[in-house]
Amino acid sequence: MKKLIKKLLRENLLYEDTTKEDFFNKHNIDADELSYLGKGDFGTAYSIGDGRVLKITSSKNEFEIAKSLVGKYNVPALDGIVDFYVAETVDGEGMIIMEELDEDSSIEDLFYELHNYLDEQGLPIQYLDNLDIDELDLSDEMHDFINDLDDIIRGYRYIGIEASDIKPDNMGRDKNGKLKAFDIDDRDRRWKN
Numbered sequence: 140m141k142k143l144i145k146k147l148l149r150e151n152l153l154y155e156d157t158t159k160e161d162f163f164n165k166h167n168i169d170a171d172e173l174s175y176l177g178k179g180d181f182g183t184a185y186s187i188g189d190g191r192v193l194k195i196t197s198s199k200n201e202f203e204i205a206k207s208l209v210g211k212y213n214v215p216a217l218d219g220i221v222d223f224y225v226a227e228t229v230d231g232e233g234m235i236i237m238e239e240l241d242e243d244s245s246i247e248d249l250f251y252e253l254h255n256y257l258d259e260q261g262l263p264i265q266y267l268d269n270l271d272i273d274e275l276d277l278s279d280e281m282h283d284f285i286n287d288l289d290d291i292i293r294g295y296r297y298i299g300i301e302a303s304d305i306k307p308d309n310m311g312r313d314k315n316g317k318l319k320a321f322d323i324d325d326r327d328r329r330w331k332n
Contacts, residue, residue, distance in 0.1 A: 140148075162229045166236060168193065179322065186239055190314070191224065192321075194235040201324045202226060202233030204298065208323070209262075212238075216297040219290030221321040240311025240321055247307040249284040264305050267292055285316035294320070 143183050163170055173185040173193065182196035206226035211217055225236035254264070262269055267289055277285075291310070295303040300323075309322040 154294060157227070157229055159229055162227065162234060166225055168236075181324075182233075187236070190239050192237050192239045194237065196233040196235060198233070198324060201322070202228075202235065204300075204323050205233075205237070206233065207236045208298065215299075217294045218285060218299075218317065219292070219312075219319055220294040220323060221319050237321065238313060238319075240313055240319055242311040245280075246310050246318070250288075250307045250310075252281065253285065253288070263309070264288075265292060265295075265301065265303060291318065291320045295323075298323075300324075 157165075159170075162168075167189075168187050172188045174188065176184040176186055176192065178184075181198035181201060182194050185193045185195075187193055194205075196205075205223045206325065208220065208223045209222075209226050212222035221240060222238040223235065224238070225234070227234050253267075255276055257264060257267070257270060259271060267285065270285070272282075272285065288305075291305065292303065295301070295305075303320075304322060304324050305320065310318055312318050313319055
């Protein structure tokens with residue numbers, strides 16, 4: 140029985156709950172330095188202050204996706220997905236530590252401009268690769284945005300998510316200016332939990 144419990148713990152199939160204080164100490168988080176970033180349907184995000192974000196989520200689906208992506212930041216297919224460093228349960232809550240992204244206003248502007256092009260061709264955002272860009276007079280900035288957004292969509296598909304929640308509120312730029320998605324969830328699986 141001991142071997143089975145150790146195996147389950149090692150494979151993260153059995154969760155060993157810790158306290159928030161233990162979690163903060165283990166991951167070098169100063170609770171007094173946390174800065175509120177925002178609240179969504181399933182959680183709240185805080186800047187840790189060192190290029191990392193702490194997300195406390197109530198979505199089992201979001202937590203499981205983040206957990207499956209921890210440490211996979213060198214996988215080329217995931218270039219458009221935020222880097223996940225930690226996903227643990229703490230006092231019954233899903234705690235996720237991820238890369239902090241900059242949410243600049245140009246993302247929203249470019250997204251809605253692109254959305255108009257997609258609407259004209261009758262395409263949802265998930266089928267961006269079918270957009271006929273040869274027919275459009277696009278700026279260099281829009282070309283770069285489309286390429287980065289295409290990386291995000293490929294990243295979602297790589298992890299098995301077709302019904303991605305792609306919107307400006309869920310994207311930001313990393314320290315190198317690369318556009319990435321950070322609220323990784325699957326709208327199809329969300330209601331099946």
